[in-house]
Amino acid sequence: MIDRFRLVVLGAGASVALGLAACGNGAPETSSSGSSSGGNCPGAASASGGTADVKVNANDQLQFSPSTATAKVGQAVQWSNVGSVLHNITFDQQCLTDGAFQPGAFWTVKFSQAGSYPYKCTIHPGMDGKLTVTS
Numbered sequence: 001m002i003d004r005f006r007l008v009v010l011g012a013g014a015s016v017a018l019g020l021a022a023c024g025n026g027a028p029e030t031s032s033s034g035s036s037s038g039g040n041c042p043g044a045a046s047a048s049g050g051t052a053d054v055k056v057n058a059n060d061q062l063q064f065s066p067s068t069a070t071a072k073v074g075q076a077v078q079w080s081n082v083g084s085v086l087h088n089i090t091f092d093q094q095c096l097t098d099g100a101f102q103p104g105a106f107w108t109v110k111f112s113q114a115g116s117y118p119y120k121c122t123i124h125p126g127m128d129g130k131l132t133v134t135s
């Protein structure tokens with residue numbers, strides 16, 4: 001009686017584990033092939049300093065300053081972390097995202113496509129900004 005019960009439990013556990021493994025193997029491949037936004041990135045980011053045409057600070061008041069900025073296509077937009085707190089700069093476009101914006105760091109993006117690009121720091125709710133790029 002006890003042995004039969006244990007077999008049933010083991011069988012159920014094994015099939016659940018197999019099901020999870022199948023999902024885990026399949027999902028990443030589907031999502032990576034589905035999100036082909038990398039080929040259509042509206043700009044190019046680099047961690048280097050360089051000359052900035054438009055500057056935005058990320059500060060210890062947990063704000064981007066200015067919160068709205070405007071640049072032209074081809075201009076260098078530079079974010080500076082002027083405080084002592086770690087931030088990130090998260091765009092909808094993953095290709096334009098800096099996941100760990102360290103204190104003292106610079107991060108520069110040159111946009112090749114006009115548009116409106118909202119972004120945020122996901123570490124600090126309400127810390128968001130918008131960049132408008134004109135041609």
Ligand SMILES: [Cu+2]
Nearest residue numbers: 087121123124
């Ligand atoms: Cu932040």
